[in-house]
Amino acid sequence: xxxxxxRYQKEDEDEDELPKQFPIYIFIEGPRPFAALxxxxxxxxxxxPPLVIQKGPFFHHxxxxxxxxxxxxxxxxxxxxxxLAVSSFVxxxxxxxxxxxxxxxxxxxxxxxxxxxxxxxxETVVFIYIKPAVKDIVSPYNI
Numbered sequence: 001x002x003x004x005x006x007r008y009q010k011e012d013e014d015e016d017e018l019p020k021q022f023p024i025y026i027f028i029e030g031p032r033p034f035a036a037l038x039x040x041x042x043x044x045x046x047x048x049p050p051l052v053i054q055k056g057p058f059f060h061h062x063x064x065x066x067x068x069x070x071x072x073x074x075x076x077x078x079x080x081x082x083x084l085a086v087s088s089f090v091x092x093x094x095x096x097x098x099x100x101x102x103x104x105x106x107x108x109x110x111x112x113x114x115x116x117x118x119x120x121x122x123e124t125v126v127f128i129y130i131k132p133a134v135k136d137i138v139s140p141y142n143i
Contacts, residue, residue: 025056027129066110079133088131
């Protein structure tokens with residue numbers, strides 16, 4: 001008598017599971033501090049690193065849109081979503097540490113992020129680096 005191994009077909013897990021979510025940390029790059037000059041001596045060659053403010057984590061679903069990501073970032077920074085410096089958005093995974101930065105400035109960049117996350121099997125943390133938001137300009141004509 002020969003025994004055949006039964007092949008178990010995987011059920012369609014995508015229909016039963018909740019949409020995949022992933023944690024995001026936001027890093028806001030501030031201005032570089034000025035290096036203090038000491039009298040008439042030679043200026044220091046080491047430049048201090050820029051001020052970086054970390055926000056998060058917060059969770060984002062892979063089924064959500066790019067505009068909902070911008071609203072989430074704006075609410076966690078806190079900032080007006082229209083004033084975000086979207087042209088400066090870049091992202092990378094937390095591992096490897098020396099991973100490449102990818103632009104997140106348009107819907108296409110967002111789709112690259114989401115498609116990349118869907119291929120990952122384990123939970124992945126995403127770092128998003130942004131520049132400070134544009135400031136509101138109050139005009140005397142608006143008053």
